[in-house]
Amino acid sequence: MNVDIGNALATVASPGISRERLERLDAQVADAHERIEAGMEHAEHGYEALNLPENVDPADIRQAVGPVTDADALITVGIGGSALGAATITDALADESDTEAIYLDNVDPDWVTGHLERIDLENAAINVVSRSGTTAETLANFLVVREAFEDAGVDWTERTIVTTGESGPLRDLSDRHDLPSLKVPDGVPGRFSALSAVGLVAAEVCGHDIDTLLEGAAAERKTLTGSLFDCPAYAYGATSYALDQRGAAINAMMPYAESLETSAEWFAQLWAESLGKDDLGQTPARALGVTDQHSQLQLYRAGPRDKLVTFVVPQEQSDRAIPDTEVDDLAYLGDSTLGELLAAEFEATEASLAAAGRPNVRIELERVDEYELGGFLYGMEAACVLAGELYGVNTFEQPAVEWAKKATRGLLGGGDFEEADAVAEKTELRIER
Amino acid sequence: MNVDIGNALATVASPGISRERLERLDAQVADAHERIEAGMEHAEHGYEALNLPENVDPADIRQAVGPVTDADALITVGIGGSALGAATITDALADESDTEAIYLDNVDPDWVTGHLERIDLENAAINVVSRSGTTAETLANFLVVREAFEDAGVDWTERTIVTTGESGPLRDLSDRHDLPSLKVPDGVPGRFSALSAVGLVAAEVCGHDIDTLLEGAAAERKTLTGSLFDCPAYAYGATSYALDQRGAAINAMMPYAESLETSAEWFAQLWAESLGKDDLGQTPARALGVTDQHSQLQLYRAGPRDKLVTFVVPQEQSDRAIPDTEVDDLAYLGDSTLGELLAAEFEATEASLAAAGRPNVRIELERVDEYELGGFLYGMEAACVLAGELYGVNTFEQPAVEWAKKATRGLLGGGDFEEADAVAEKTELRIER
Numbered sequence: 001m002n003v004d005i006g007n008a009l010a011t012v013a014s015p016g017i018s019r020e021r022l023e024r025l026d027a028q029v030a031d032a033h034e035r036i037e038a039g040m041e042h043a044e045h046g047y048e049a050l051n052l053p054e055n056v057d058p059a060d061i062r063q064a065v066g067p068v069t070d071a072d073a074l075i076t077v078g079i080g081g082s083a084l085g086a087a088t089i090t091d092a093l094a095d096e097s098d099t100e101a102i103y104l105d106n107v108d109p110d111w112v113t114g115h116l117e118r119i120d121l122e123n124a125a126i127n128v129v130s131r132s133g134t135t136a137e138t139l140a141n142f143l144v145v146r147e148a149f150e151d152a153g154v155d156w157t158e159r160t161i162v163t164t165g166e167s168g169p170l171r172d173l174s175d176r177h178d179l180p181s182l183k184v185p186d187g188v189p190g191r192f193s194a195l196s197a198v199g200l201v202a203a204e205v206c207g208h209d210i211d212t213l214l215e216g217a218a219a220e221r222k223t224l225t226g227s228l229f230d231c232p233a234y235a236y237g238a239t240s241y242a243l244d245q246r247g248a249a250i251n252a253m254m255p256y257a258e259s260l261e262t263s264a265e266w267f268a269q270l271w272a273e274s275l276g277k278d279d280l281g282q283t284p285a286r287a288l289g290v291t292d293q294h295s296q297l298q299l300y301r302a303g304p305r306d307k308l309v310t311f312v313v314p315q316e317q318s319d320r321a322i323p324d325t326e327v328d329d330l331a332y333l334g335d336s337t338l339g340e341l342l343a344a345e346f347e348a349t350e351a352s353l354a355a356a357g358r359p360n361v362r363i364e365l366e367r368v369d370e371y372e373l374g375g376f377l378y379g380m381e382a383a384c385v386l387a388g389e390l391y392g393v394n395t396f397e398q399p400a401v402e403w404a405k406k407a408t409r410g411l412l413g414g415g416d417f418e419e420a421d422a423v424a425e426k427t428e429l430r431i432e433r
Numbered sequence: 434m435n436v437d438i439g440n441a442l443a444t445v446a447s448p449g450i451s452r453e454r455l456e457r458l459d460a461q462v463a464d465a466h467e468r469i470e471a472g473m474e475h476a477e478h479g480y481e482a483l484n485l486p487e488n489v490d491p492a493d494i495r496q497a498v499g500p501v502t503d504a505d506a507l508i509t510v511g512i513g514g515s516a517l518g519a520a521t522i523t524d525a526l527a528d529e530s531d532t533e534a535i536y537l538d539n540v541d542p543d544w545v546t547g548h549l550e551r552i553d554l555e556n557a558a559i560n561v562v563s564r565s566g567t568t569a570e571t572l573a574n575f576l577v578v579r580e581a582f583e584d585a586g587v588d589w590t591e592r593t594i595v596t597t598g599e600s601g602p603l604r605d606l607s608d609r610h611d612l613p614s615l616k617v618p619d620g621v622p623g624r625f626s627a628l629s630a631v632g633l634v635a636a637e638v639c640g641h642d643i644d645t646l647l648e649g650a651a652a653e654r655k656t657l658t659g660s661l662f663d664c665p666a667y668a669y670g671a672t673s674y675a676l677d678q679r680g681a682a683i684n685a686m687m688p689y690a691e692s693l694e695t696s697a698e699w700f701a702q703l704w705a706e707s708l709g710k711d712d713l714g715q716t717p718a719r720a721l722g723v724t725d726q727h728s729q730l731q732l733y734r735a736g737p738r739d740k741l742v743t744f745v746v747p748q749e750q751s752d753r754a755i756p757d758t759e760v761d762d763l764a765y766l767g768d769s770t771l772g773e774l775l776a777a778e779f780e781a782t783e784a785s786l787a788a789a790g791r792p793n794v795r796i797e798l799e800r801v802d803e804y805e806l807g808g809f810l811y812g813m814e815a816a817c818v819l820a821g822e823l824y825g826v827n828t829f830e831q832p833a834v835e836w837a838k839k840a841t842r843g844l845l846g847g848g849d850f851e852e853a854d855a856v857a858e859k860t861e862l863r864i865e866r
Contacts, residue, residue: 006860080727095543106724107778109753109771110528111691137723140755140766140774147756169760176759223866235864249739250683250716258544269728276732283683283732283740285718290570291539293837294513295702299709299716302833306682307716320542322573323580326609327602332847333573338542341573341845345540348840351856355836375866400735403788404726407781412774414765423784427439431668433656433808 001220001372001379003232004362005239007350013359014305015246017239022228025238030226032389033234036382037224046396048187050382052195053218053374055185058210061197064180065204068125068159073100074205075119077141078129078198080105080273081190082163084266085199085377086127089213090206091262092368097206104141112144121152126160127201131184133168136408142170161205163197189396191270194377209370216374224382236310236361237383241390243308243359244282250307251282252300256289256346257314259368264288264312267380274384274395281391282308290345297349301356309353309360312376313346316367434653434805434812436665437795438672440783446792447738448679450672455661458671463659465822466667469815470657479829481620483815485628486651486807488618491643494630497613498637501558501592506533507638508552510574511562511631513538513706514623515596517699518632518810519560522646523639524695525801530639537574545577554585559593560634564617566601569841575603596630622829624703627810642803649807657815669743669794670816674823676741676792677715683740684715685733689722689779690747692801697721697745700813707817707828714824715741723778730782734789742786742793745809746779749800 010016017025039047068074076086083105090101102115126145130138149156162174162181174181182197184190193199195217200210220233228234240251251271253264268284275281287296289311300309319339325331333341353360365372388395403419410420443449450458472480501507509519516538523534535548559578563571582589595607595614607614615630617623626632628650633643653666661667673684684704686697701717708714720729722744733742750772757767766774786793798805821828836852843853 002863002865004861004863006862009860009862012860079724084728095547105727106691106721107771107774108689108691108750109775110751112771113751113753114528134762135727136766136774137727137778139758139763140769140771143756143758143763143766144753144771169762173758173760219866229864232864232866249737250718252716256541258539258541265728272729272732272736276729276736278735279737281732281736283685283716283718283736284729285683285716288539291512293834294538294568294570295517295698296705296709296717297837298831298833299705299714301836302711303705303709303714303716304682304712317541318543318546320546320577323576325572325576325606327606329567329602330572330576332842332845333569333576336573336845338540338545338573338577341540341569341841342542344841344844345570345837347856348837348844348852351840351852351859352833352837354859355852355855356833398731400731400785400789401726403734404730404778404781404785407784408774408777409765411777411781412765412769419781419784419788422788423780426784426787427442427445428437429439429442430435430437431662431665432435433652433665 001232001375002364003235005235007354008239008243008359008361012354013357015243015248016359017242021242025242026228028390029228029234029238029386032386033226035389036385043187045187046189046192049189049192050221050385052188053214053221053378056196056214058214061182061200061204061210064161064182065201067180068161069205071099071125071205072123073102073119074125074127074202075102075104075145076127076129076202077104077138077145079135079137080269081193082129082138082198084269085194086202088194088263088266088377089199089203089208089373092259092373093208096208099206101202101206104145107137107140112141116145116148121149121154125205126156127205128160128170129163129198130170131165131190133164133170139169161201163201191273192381195374212370213374216371217378220375220378233379233382234386236363237386238390239361240282240308241387247306248308248359249282250285252285252287252307252309254287254289254292254309255312256342257317257368260312261288270380270384273398274388275391275393277393277400280393289349290342293345293349301353301358309358310363311346311350311360312363312365314365314368434665434808435797436668438668440787441672441676441792441794445787447790448676448681449792450675454675458675459661461823462661462667462671462819465819466659468822469818476620478620479622479625482622482625483654483818485621486647486654486811489629489647491647494615494633494637494643497594497615498634500613501594502638504532504558504638505556506535506552507558507560507635508535508537508578509560509562509635510537510571510578512568512570513702514626515562515571515631517702518627519635521627521696521699522632522636522641522806525692525806526641529641532639534635534639540570540573545574549578549581554582554587557592558638559589561593561603562596562631563603564598564623566597566603572602594634596634624706625814628807645803646807649804650811653808653811666812666815667819669796670819671823672794673715673741674820680739681741681792682715683718685718685720685740685742687720687722687725687742688745689775690750690801693745694721703813703817706831707821708824708826710826710833713826722782723775726778726782734786734791742791743796744779744783744793745796745798747798747801
């Protein structure tokens with residue numbers, strides 16, 4: 001990926017970063033880079049994620065998924081980091097695949113049932129992903145899916161791939177039924193695991209080239225040098241951090257391609273869970289070009305000066321001509337294509353924010369393919385790790401979600417937890433219709 | 434809808450609202466309500482939207498859509514307020530419909546082509562919506578869709594419904610081909626038009642009960658009295674405003690039902706475009722329960738104290754048992770249902786925010802049906818109008834989007850616009866891979 005931070009400079013935007021501040025920031029980046037390199041070298045928790053391009057063996061993944069590569073539909077049962085990386089890849093490349101990728105990342109009963117009734121289970125496969133093997137939503141859904149296969153007379157043990165940690169309930173279950181299984185690599189938190197089996201199993205089953213995904217990531221890894229001026233990932237991470245320091249508490253991620261919509265969800269998890277702690281962290285907002293020009297642009301341009309808008313823009317797309325029309329006022333459209341309209345809308349939106357002094361950054365991908373996606377996933381992860389160093393937070397933990405997990409378990413009778421008791425003490429002030 | 438603002442009180446959260454401040458706020462609400470009632474009475478621009486439940490005649494809509502009620506797929510061509518209201522309704526009720534509702538609200542060439550190639554155009558209908566009749570994305574897509582029908586040998590003039598203003602290119606085109614057409618009501622901005630033909634054509638074609646949608650809205654309209662303590666909509670609008678004043682610059686909308694995911698997009702437009710001006714306005718963030726507990730909850734609970742989390746929770750849902758398992762550590766799940774898990778997760782998440790002193794509001798719907806949806810759409814619109822009064826902004830305009838529209842048109846050769854020239858002057862600071 002390439003990054004253009006020109007519209008984040010203080011000469012353009014407020015908040016903005018002066019050239020002088022960029023130089024000082026670069027010294028911080030150099031220090032942070034040393035810590036990152038050391039963490040990678042010693043395979044420290046979290047930093048290890050940045051070693052995935054060289055550590056992951058695509059042959060292991062190909063072997064595990066071998067029995068189900070003929071599936072018409074792949075049901076991935078996972079949530080958060082166990083689903084979003086895979087979904088980013090398979091949604092971005094869905095046009096190239098004959099396999100429908102479904103993500104059961106919620107426990108809404110109607111919605112789960114709707115999927116299971118719609119799919120031809122005989123030709124479907126299951127991809128269940130949970131590092132701990134105890135994630136309530138994932139295990140509940142897996143039990144439901146398993147039963148649906150049994151009810152349909154399909155042997156789920158022949159059509160299930162498990163990706164989990166070294167031990168835990170899901171590992172036990174996998175061993176008991178002798179399922180093909182893969183390991184979530186040690187030291188790689190879920191939201192940084194897209195380039196491991198966690199993200200690549202679905203990619204492989206859907207027929208995408210996982211070698212090229214890893215090659216794209218490896219090319220991005222090579223840019224991780226000590227300067228933001230030489231490394232697109234660091235340029236993005238450092239710019240976001242510096243803008244947040246100056247008031248851009250919100251990071252609106254706005255890809256200009258429908259196929260990249262899921263990537264904004266993936267980014268939202270990466271950014272929120274990694275940096276949102278100690279009362280710090282930018283809040284990600286998801287948008288989509290051009291759609292959200294007619295929804296969010298008014299606010300982005302004229303609301304509070306509290307946001308950075310991040311554009312993700314493929315440089316090459318296929319195209320489609322806009323037919324001529326008999327209506328004079330629309331004649332200009334007839335000389336154009338949808339692709340030209342999309343490109344013009346992007347440039348106009350970017351410029352309209354700059355003209356209003358609102359900071360924005362452009363991330364360019366050559367096109368939406370395996371190589372560029374691998375680079376994007378790796379690059380944004382590296383940007384996030386760098387930002388975590390600059391914030392001084394523990395990028396790789398998510399302690400604040402434990403409270404609700406315990407409360408949920410307690411409420412369902414899975415043990416005594418004081419958190420569950422607190423639920424009953426809710427302060428009410430109800431206004432009823 | 435019912436609203437519970439207990440977790441927004443200063444005794445629970447920071448930022449939070451004291452009981453005393455609520456009383457003073459209520460006096461402001463009373464004043465604002467007088468202005469709103471006067472605006473409604475005089476059918477003033479924008480306020481007129483709150484009169485829709487009594488002004489819309491469902492018979493007009495039924496008559497216009499008569500020829501296409503047998504469609505297997507309805508392609509709505511519209512963007513922003515011309516799509517999101519309809520999409521909220523048809524996505525929420527999709528389980529009840531045999532008609533697939535498709536929204537062409539983007540000009541991504543691959544994506545548009547993908548839809549057109551997938552659908553059986555012979556059994557599809559077109560619903561084109563643009564108040565001005567000049568919206569570039571909508572008109573471009575309509576020209577493309579029209580041509581696709583022609584190429585497939587289907588007479589699009591027999592299968593198209595137009596909703597637009599009194600005059601303009603789309604009205605001309607509709608007249609020329611004698612298409613069934615409906616009018617965007619005067620004084621009703623796009624983002625407030627869900628309960629007019631703009632939202633109800635798609636609902637009707639998809640077989641939903643538009644009378645009941647309007648009845649639900651009318652019931653909510655009856656609650657618009659001068660006090661936030663008697664009116665769920667005002668309670669929500671006033672609470673959001675008061676929390677923003679105290680630092681909650683972000684409003685994270687988090688429905689606990691997959692079917693309501695689109696409603697968070699609709700809300701995001703309503704809130705952003707109406708209130709995001711004069712450097713004011715809360716920034717909407719879209720989330721989804723339970724999925725985003727594994728993505729955004731860490732940030733919401735432990736990040737900056739700059740957000741309100743709004744839950745939207747149906748009280749009744751259908752259910753599905755979680756099968757028993759042989760794994761001890763998961764036994765507690767086997768005694769539950771997906772619905773119980775979903776409910777427990779919601780309560781746990783709500784309580785976990787309260788326990789961390791983070792303000793949140795609960796919006797309850799009885800269930801997801803026409804009546805409750807009508808009430809929700811109306812209620813949130815009224816909440817937004819109230820908030821606009823409290824902010825003192827012009828709720829019903831969106832001047833900041835004009836710049837990019839002119840620039841786009843200029844870039845495509847649709848006239849001379851200085852905005853288009855500004856695009857070429859972009860400040861670059863590129864970091865390349």
